[in-house]
Amino acid sequence: MAILELKNIYKTYNPTKEDKGEILNNINLSIKEGEFVAIVGFSGSGKTTLVNLINGLLKPTEGEVLFKSKIVEDTSHERGVIFQNYSLLPWLTVYQNIDMALQEAFPKASKQEKDVRVKEYIEMVGLTHATNKRPKELSGGMRQRVSVARALCMDPEMIIMDEPLGALDALTRGNLQDEILKIWERNKRTALLITNDVDEAMYMADRIIPLKPGPNATLGPEFKVNIARPRNKASLNDNAEYKKTRNEIIAYLMDLGDEQAAGNDSHYELPDIQPRDYRW
Amino acid sequence: MSTVAKHIETQKFPANEVMLDLVDLKKIYPTPKGDYVVLEDLNLQIRKEEFITIIGHSGCGKTTMLSMIAGLNEISGGKITVLGSSIKGPGPDRGVIFQSPSLMPWLTTIDNVMLGVKQAYPHATKKQKEDICKYYLHKVGMDCAFNKRASEISQGEQQRVGIARAFAIKPKVLLLDEPFGMLDSLTRGQLQDVLIDVWNKEKITAVMITHDVDEAIFLADRVVMMTSGPKAKIGDVLPIEFERPRTRKAILEHDDYYKYRKHLIDFLEH
Numbered sequence: 001m002a003i004l005e006l007k008n009i010y011k012t013y014n015p016t017k018e019d020k021g022e023i024l025n026n027i028n029l030s031i032k033e034g035e036f037v038a039i040v041g042f043s044g045s046g047k048t049t050l051v052n053l054i055n056g057l058l059k060p061t062e063g064e065v066l067f068k069s070k071i072v073e074d075t076s077h078e079r080g081v082i083f084q085n086y087s088l089l090p091w092l093t094v095y096q097n098i099d100m101a102l103q104e105a106f107p108k109a110s111k112q113e114k115d116v117r118v119k120e121y122i123e124m125v126g127l128t129h130a131t132n133k134r135p136k137e138l139s140g141g142m143r144q145r146v147s148v149a150r151a152l153c154m155d156p157e158m159i160i161m162d163e164p165l166g167a168l169d170a171l172t173r174g175n176l177q178d179e180i181l182k183i184w185e186r187n188k189r190t191a192l193l194i195t196n197d198v199d200e201a202m203y204m205a206d207r208i209i210p211l212k213p214g215p216n217a218t219l220g221p222e223f224k225v226n227i228a229r230p231r232n233k234a235s236l237n238d239n240a241e242y243k244k245t246r247n248e249i250i251a252y253l254m255d256l257g258d259e260q261a262a263g264n265d266s267h268y269e270l271p272d273i274q275p276r277d278y279r280w
Numbered sequence: 281m282s283t284v285a286k287h288i289e290t291q292k293f294p295a296n297e298v299m300l301d302l303v304d305l306k307k308i309y310p311t312p313k314g315d316y317v318v319l320e321d322l323n324l325q326i327r328k329e330e331f332i333t334i335i336g337h338s339g340c341g342k343t344t345m346l347s348m349i350a351g352l353n354e355i356s357g358g359k360i361t362v363l364g365s366s367i368k369g370p371g372p373d374r375g376v377i378f379q380s381p382s383l384m385p386w387l388t389t390i391d392n393v394m395l396g397v398k399q400a401y402p403h404a405t406k407k408q409k410e411d412i413c414k415y416y417l418h419k420v421g422m423d424c425a426f427n428k429r430a431s432e433i434s435q436g437e438q439q440r441v442g443i444a445r446a447f448a449i450k451p452k453v454l455l456l457d458e459p460f461g462m463l464d465s466l467t468r469g470q471l472q473d474v475l476i477d478v479w480n481k482e483k484i485t486a487v488m489i490t491h492d493v494d495e496a497i498f499l500a501d502r503v504v505m506m507t508s509g510p511k512a513k514i515g516d517v518l519p520i521e522f523e524r525p526r527t528r529k530a531i532l533e534h535d536d537y538y539k540y541r542k543h544l545i546d547f548l549e550h
Contacts, residue, residue, distance in 0.1 A: 013432055014432075041464070042436075042464045042466060042467060044433065044434045044436055044437045045434075046434070047434070048434055048435065049434075084435055084462065085380055085435065137309065137311075138339070139338050139339040139340075139342075139343060140338070140343070140379050140380075140458070141338025141339060141491075142338060142339050163462065166461055166462050168338060168491070169337060169338045169491040169548075170491065170493075170548075171337070171548070171549075172338055196463070196464030196465065197464075197465070253466070254466075257466050266418065266423055267418075268411070268414050268415040268418040268423070269411060269415065270411070270412065270415040271404070271408040271411045271412060271415075273401060273403075273404050273408055273412075274450070275372070275400035275401055275449055275450050276400060276401065276402060276403065
C-alpha cells in the first residue's frame with residue numbers, strides 16, 4: 001500500500017504568474033510502506049521545495065500530497081525530517097534539542113524513558129562528549145549529526161532526508177548512512193532520501209528517481225536498484241548490477257547537464273577596473 | 281591520538297614571499313568546565329598567490345582557524361599577519377565564502393553581489409558596477425536569475441551567488457570554508473574550474489577547507505592536514521607538484537595521483 005502519494009503536483013512561488021509549475025511541474029510519485037526511495041538531482045532543480053511539500057511546510061499550488069491516504073496539511077512527527085541546514089535551536093544544548101523532539105513525539109513517556117532514549121541516540125551519532133554543548137560550539141558536521149539523532153529518535157513512520165550528509169566528511173558520512181539504514185530496516189520504516197550523490201543513492205535506496213533540473217522540474221524515469229541487502233560498500237564496486245545501474249543513472253544525469261549547458265550561450269564582459277587599494 | 285601529531289617543523293619562507301603568517305596561534309573557548317583549547321601552537325606560512333587546501337576530521341577546528349584569519353573570531357594567543365601587519369578584525373582584503381550561503385534573503389542576486397562591489401569599487405560607474413556583478417553571476421551559472429530574491433532560489437544556487445560575491449571584490453586573500461559541500465558533483469566541478477580561473481587571473485592567495493580529498497589535490501599547491509582536536513595543530517603538509525593548468529582527467533592518470541591520495545587518506549584514517 002502506498003504510504004505517500006504525490007498527485008499532479010504543481011508549485012510556483014509566484015502565483016500571480018501564468019506558469020503554475022514554475023518550480024515543480026506535474027510531479028507524480030507513489031512510495032510504498034517500507035520502501036527506500038532516493039531522488040537525485042542537480043542543485044536548483046527543486047529538491048528542497050519537494051521535501052517541504054511532503055513534510056507539510058509548504059502547500060502545492062495545485063495537486064495533492066497524501067500521507068496514509070490523508071491530505072498533508074501541516075508538519076507532523078510521523079514524518080521526521082533531516083534538513084540540509086541542520087535547523088537546530090541555537091539556545092538549546094544537544095541534549096535539549098533532541099529531548100524537545102521526543103516530548104513532541106512521546107508526550108506520555110516518563111522522564112526516565114526519555115532520558116535513556118536521548119542518551120542512546122546521542123551515543124549513536126557519536127556525540128556523547130558534546131551532550132551539553134550548544135550548536136554554536138559544534139562544527140557543521142557535528143551539528144548535522146545532532147539533527148540526524150533528533151529526527152531518528154522520534155521513530156517517525158517516514159524518514160525524509162534533504163541532502164542530509166552532503167557537508168560531512170566521508171568517514172562520518174558512511175557511519176551515518178549505516179545508522180539510518182539500520183533504523184529503517186529494524187523498524188520497517190519508509191524513507192525518502194534527496195541527494196546529489198549517486199553512490200549514496202545506490203547504497204541506500206530500492207528505487208532511484210532523477211529530478212530533472214528546474215524551472216518546470218519534473219521527475220525522470222525511475223531506476224530500480226536490484227541489489228540484495230545488507231549491501232557492502234567494499235564489494236559493491238565489483239557487483240555487475242551495481243556498475244550497470246550506476247552507469248545508466250550517471251549517463252542520464254550527464255545528458256541532462258549537457259542539455260542545460262547547451263541552452264546557455266550568453267556572454268558578459270568584465271569591466272577593466274580594479275578594487276580600491278586597501279592599506280592596512 | 282596519532283603518530284602524525286608529532287611536531288612538524290613548519291616550512292619557513294623569505295618574508296617578502298609570505299602573504300599570511302600564522303604564528304603560535306592559539307584558540308580557547310571558555311566552557312563552564314574550564315577552558316577548551318581548540319588550537320594550540322599552530323604555525324603556518326602561506327606564500328603570495330599560493331593555493332592551500334586544508335583537510336582534517338570534522339570538529340578539529342578548521343573553521344575556527346579560517347574564521348580567525350578572516351578576523352571574525354578572536355585570537356586567544358599568538359598572531360596572524362597579512363603582508364607583515366597583524367590583523368585587526370575583518371577587512372575587504374580577505375574575502376570569505378562560508379559553508380552555507382550567507383545572503384540577504386530580501387535582496388536580489390545582483391543586489392547581494394552589489395553589496396560587496398559597492399564597498400570595493402567606490403570609484404566605478406553604476407554601469408561598471410552592474411557589469412561586474414553580472415559577469416561573476418554568469419561565471420557561476422546564475423545569469424538566469426539576476427532579479428530573483430535570494431529567498432526564491434535553492435540553497436545550492438544561493439551558495440553560487442555567495443561565491444560570485446566573494447570573487448567580485450577580488451580580495452587579496454580568499455578564504456573558503458567547504459564552499460562546494462552542498463553542491464552536486466557536476467556543479468562542483470564547474471565551480472572548481474571557475475575558482476581556479478579567477479584565482480589564476482586575479483593573483484589571489486586562496487585558503488580552502490574541504491573534506492573532499494580529490495578536490496584538495498586538484499586545487500592545491502600544498503595540502504595542509506590538521507590533527508584532531510582538542511589542541512589541533514598542523515599535522516602534515518603535502519606539496520602537490522602537478523603542473524598548471526591542470527585537467528581532472530590528466531591528473532587522475534598521473535602516476536603520482538594515487539600516491540598523494542593515499543598519503544592524505546592514511547592521514548585521515550589514523
